[in-house]
Each structure stands twice: as structure tokens, then as C-alpha cells.
Amino acid sequence: MAMIRIELENDRRRLPMYLAAAGVIAIVAALYGIDRQVGLLHVLNFDAVRQYTGSILQDSASTVAAEAGHGNAEAGDRSASVTQSADAPLSMTVAIESAPVSQGRSQPRVTRPAVAAATVVAQSPAESAASTPVTWWQTAQRMSRRLPRGTTVTRHVSHADGTFRLEGTSLSNQHDGLRQSVGMLHELGLQPTLTFWRAGTSASTPSFAIQGFAGSDAPRTPPQRASMHVDALVHLAQDHARTAGLLRLSTLRPTHETWSPGNTRVEQGLSAVGDRSQVAAFGMALASESQVRLTSFSTESIEGGLLRVTASIDVLLGKEPSR
Incomplete structure (x- = not known):
């Protein structure tokens, strides 16, 4: 009786082991049956896994290269569009800078120069002619x-x-x-x-x-005034001479000439002494004067390296043209 109890106790202790072994056998058999239909165990082959992983990496590299080439093409298109716009009135400067290596593409950077605001000032024909340098x-x-x-x-x-x-x-x-x-x-x-x-x-x-x-770029006619003080021409020439630093000013006798019916041309001469820079400044001032016209300009060498300058200016007195 005791022996029977011992055997039963041993069988009871081995029962979990038997159940575990039976479960493993059942699982293996089930996997074998499934593998015959879907090839599950073949998927778990490590060589196949390595090949599959390599193909994924290769495809990824190709995708990255394609995207980089597409990005460079886009950059080229943008650069071309900016180059075409160079024909527009506003000039543009295009600078291509390489992006960091990690980004894998270059981006165009467009720099627009600063444009100063243009101011248009309307001038009358007389003012426009007076502003043109006379040489x-x-x-x-x-x-x-x-x-x-x-x-x-x-x-x-x-x-x-x-x-x-x-x-x-x-x-x-x-x-x-x-x-x-x-x-x-x-x-x-x-x-x-x-x-x-x-x-x-x-x-x-x-x-x-x-x-x-040698030809001339002087105005063909002197400026016209309805009236002018008798000493106005002398004072104007003297003011420019003093501003230029000339000395020994002397005026010449004015001349009067009938220009047209009702109009008289009055010409006034003045002489002075100065160095070359002072004489040049005096000539530039008279040539740029809009109230009168410079008609003659002469220089003569004298002592001490100085020059004696003689200049004549004229104006037309009479009826102003109708506007």
C-alpha cells in the first residue's frame, strides 16, 4: 500500500513535466504545419534578413541621392529665374552658397542692392540750359x-x-x-x-x-530781361570776381547793339588779376550764370606767375517773349 502511494506521488510530481513537454511538442508541430503553408521559418533565416536589410539601405541611399539632385535642380531653376530677371530695371546680385554637408543640398541666396529714392524735379527750358556745363x-x-x-x-x-x-x-x-x-x-x-x-x-x-x-556750346542768344539797372551787369561780374579771390578789378565801357526791333543787347567787360585757380573759378562762375551770357574770356601772363583775366558778359533788354 505504501509502495503504491509512493508511485502515485512520483507520478503526480512528474505530471507538470509531462504536460510541459507535450505542450512544446504541440507548439513545434503547429509551427511545422504553418511553415509548410507560409514559410515562416524561412523568414527567420538570418541570411535573408541581412539581404533584406541591405536592399532597404540601398533603396534609402538612392532616395536621398534623388532628393539631393531634385534640390539642386530646383536651385538651378531659381538661379535661372533670377538671371532672367536681370533684364528688369532693378539690378539683382545672385550669390550661391553651399549649405552644410549634413543638409545634402545648396540653396540660392539673392541679395538686392539698396536703391536710393529717385527725385524728379521739373525744370523750365531756361533752367535746364543754364544747368548744362559750358566749356x-x-x-x-x-x-x-x-x-x-x-x-x-x-x-x-x-x-x-x-x-x-x-x-x-x-x-x-x-x-x-x-x-x-x-x-x-x-x-x-x-x-x-x-x-x-x-x-x-x-x-x-x-x-x-x-x-x-573749334565750335562752341554757348547759348545762341543772351538771356532776355524786360528791364535791368544800369550797373547790374557790373555788380554781378564784380561779385563773382571777388568770390573767386581776384584783385585789381576794373570795368570796361559797356556796348549797346540793336538786336531786333525793341530789343537791345548790352555787353559789359571786366578785368582782374589772380592765379590760375582763381581765374578758373571766375570763368566757371560766369559760364554757369543764368542771368547773363559769357561772350569772351581771355588770360594774359603777367609778373609773378599771375594772370590778367578779361571777360565779357551780355544780356538782352526789351520785350520778353510771350509765354
């Missing part, structure tokens, strides 16, 4: 630069009608070079003439004079 009064000075070295020019004369005159001294052995320079002026269509003479004793240095026509 004819420097014609004689420009012509003297074409003469050969060693030639001394002592007097420059320029007129509003486009004619000019140079006077100076030149040694006899320099006359050929002076003739060649005058020939070059002739080729330019300036119609120059050259004259030599000897003043005083025969041992003195020969003098010369060159005259020609």
Missing part, C-alpha cells in the same frame, strides 16, 4: 596743350562764337614743330592759321599767333 571759354587753353614743348603761350583768347587765338614766343629752331602742331589742328577741322613776327630788335625771340575755329 567753350576753355578752348584756347585746351589748344595750347597741343603745341610742342618749349613753346611759351602768353595769351589765350576764347570767344562764344567758337573762335580762339593763342599768342606767345617760340625759338626759330622750334618753328618746324609748331608748324606740325598747327597741321594737326588743321586735320581736326579747326581751320588754324599761323603767323610769325619779331617785335623790337632782331635778337628778340620771335612771336607767333595761332587763330582757329
Whole structure:
């Protein structure tokens, strides 16, 4: 009886082990049956897993490269669109900067320059003409630069009608070079003439004079005024001379000329002394003056490296044109 009890107790203790073993066998059999239909155990093959993972990584790399190329194409399209817009009135500067490597693409950066606001001021024809620089009064000075070295020019004369005159001294052995320079002026269509003479004793240095026509940008008619004070022209010329720093001012006798029925042209001359910069400032001021017209401008070398300048201005007095 005791032996039977011991065997039963042993069987009771082994029962969980038997049940566990039976469960494992059942699970294995079930998996085997499923694998024959869907290949579950083949999926768990590690070689297949590695191949599958490699294909995923390759596809991902291809996708990233394609996206990068698409991004560069977009950047190129944007750059092209900006380049096409360069024909527009507003200029644009395009700078392509590479983005960090981690981003995998470049982005265009467009920089627009600062544009100052444009201000349009309406001007009357007289004001527009007066604001244009007039340079004819420097014609004689420009012509003297074409003469050969060693030639001394002592007097420059320029007129509003486009004619000019140079006077100076030149040694006899320099006359050929002076003739060649005058020939070059002739080729330019300036119609120059050259004259030599000897003043005083025969041992003195020969003098010369060159005259020609170089054209002019002076206004064709002087400004017109209904009335003007008799000394207005003198005071205006003196004010510009003093502002430029000129000294020894002297006025010339004014001239009156009938311009047209009811209109008289009045011309006033003034002379003064100063250095080259002061004389140039005086000429620039008169040439830019809108109330009068500069008609002649001449300079003559005197002692101490100074120049004596003589200038004439005119104005038209009479009936103003109807507006």
C-alpha cells in the first residue's frame, strides 16, 4: 500500500513535466504545419534578413541621392529665374552658397542692392540750359596743350562764337614743330592759321599767333530781361570776381547793339588779376550764370606767375517773349 502511494506521488510530481513537454511538442508541430503553408521559418533565416536589410539601405541611399539632385535642380531653376530677371530695371546680385554637408543640398541666396529714392524735379527750358556745363571759354587753353614743348603761350583768347587765338614766343629752331602742331589742328577741322613776327630788335625771340575755329556750346542768344539797372551787369561780374579771390578789378565801357526791333543787347567787360585757380573759378562762375551770357574770356601772363583775366558778359533788354 505504501509502495503504491509512493508511485502515485512520483507520478503526480512528474505530471507538470509531462504536460510541459507535450505542450512544446504541440507548439513545434503547429509551427511545422504553418511553415509548410507560409514559410515562416524561412523568414527567420538570418541570411535573408541581412539581404533584406541591405536592399532597404540601398533603396534609402538612392532616395536621398534623388532628393539631393531634385534640390539642386530646383536651385538651378531659381538661379535661372533670377538671371532672367536681370533684364528688369532693378539690378539683382545672385550669390550661391553651399549649405552644410549634413543638409545634402545648396540653396540660392539673392541679395538686392539698396536703391536710393529717385527725385524728379521739373525744370523750365531756361533752367535746364543754364544747368548744362559750358566749356567753350576753355578752348584756347585746351589748344595750347597741343603745341610742342618749349613753346611759351602768353595769351589765350576764347570767344562764344567758337573762335580762339593763342599768342606767345617760340625759338626759330622750334618753328618746324609748331608748324606740325598747327597741321594737326588743321586735320581736326579747326581751320588754324599761323603767323610769325619779331617785335623790337632782331635778337628778340620771335612771336607767333595761332587763330582757329573749334565750335562752341554757348547759348545762341543772351538771356532776355524786360528791364535791368544800369550797373547790374557790373555788380554781378564784380561779385563773382571777388568770390573767386581776384584783385585789381576794373570795368570796361559797356556796348549797346540793336538786336531786333525793341530789343537791345548790352555787353559789359571786366578785368582782374589772380592765379590760375582763381581765374578758373571766375570763368566757371560766369559760364554757369543764368542771368547773363559769357561772350569772351581771355588770360594774359603777367609778373609773378599771375594772370590778367578779361571777360565779357551780355544780356538782352526789351520785350520778353510771350509765354
